[in-house]
Amino acid sequence: MKRIGRxxxxxxxxxxxxxxxxxxxxxxxxxxxxxxxxxxxxVRLDLLRWDAEPATDVTVTVAxxxxxxxxxxxxxxxxxxxxLIEATIEVTFETAPxxxxxxxxxxxxxxxxxxxxxxxxxxxxxxxxxxxxxxxxPNLFSRRGSW
Numbered sequence: 001m002k003r004i005g006r007x008x009x010x011x012x013x014x015x016x017x018x019x020x021x022x023x024x025x026x027x028x029x030x031x032x033x034x035x036x037x038x039x040x041x042x043v044r045l046d047l048l049r050w051d052a053e054p055a056t057d058v059t060v061t062v063a064x065x066x067x068x069x070x071x072x073x074x075x076x077x078x079x080x081x082x083x084l085i086e087a088t089i090e091v092t093f094e095t096a097p098x099x100x101x102x103x104x105x106x107x108x109x110x111x112x113x114x115x116x117x118x119x120x121x122x123x124x125x126x127x128x129x130x131x132x133x134x135x136x137x138p139n140l141f142s143r144r145g146s147w
Contacts, residue, residue: 006077007117007125014047014070015115015127018089025061028136031091031111033058036136040094047087063089079119086118095130108132 017023023030034043037056044053045063047070052059066089074081092112110132118124 032136045089
């Protein structure tokens with residue numbers, strides 16, 4: 001597989017994992033926690049530096065978790081750790097709803113998620129997902145069973 005194909009594969013996997021229901025921070029769904037802390041904001045996670053803007057405990061934890069996932073995935077698809085010069089996830093809350101509406105996400109506020117990967121050869125891949133999420137309300141939502 002060519003480099004650009006590997007980047008596409010990696011971006012799709014990270015994006016699906018991020019918006020999927022198994023993206024946990026302390027047993028709660030990470031996008032819901034981000035939305036509860038930063039409603040109406042744009043959250044930018046830097047997966048190479050394990051940093052986030054704005055920097056909170058939750059945003060930095062999510063950046064670290066996905067940075068570690070990225071680090072583990074690179075050798076599996078034949079990419080060296082130093083090949084990537086940019087790896088970011090940007091989440092925008094309270095966006096316009098998707099048209100046509102996605103039927104299986106029926107509640108919550110719309111959000112957009114964009115992952116960007118760029119290698120040292122100038123190749124860049126961007127993947128986009130649209131979903132819905134509720135702000136975390138600990139009295140309403142329960143943690144994952146392992147917590």
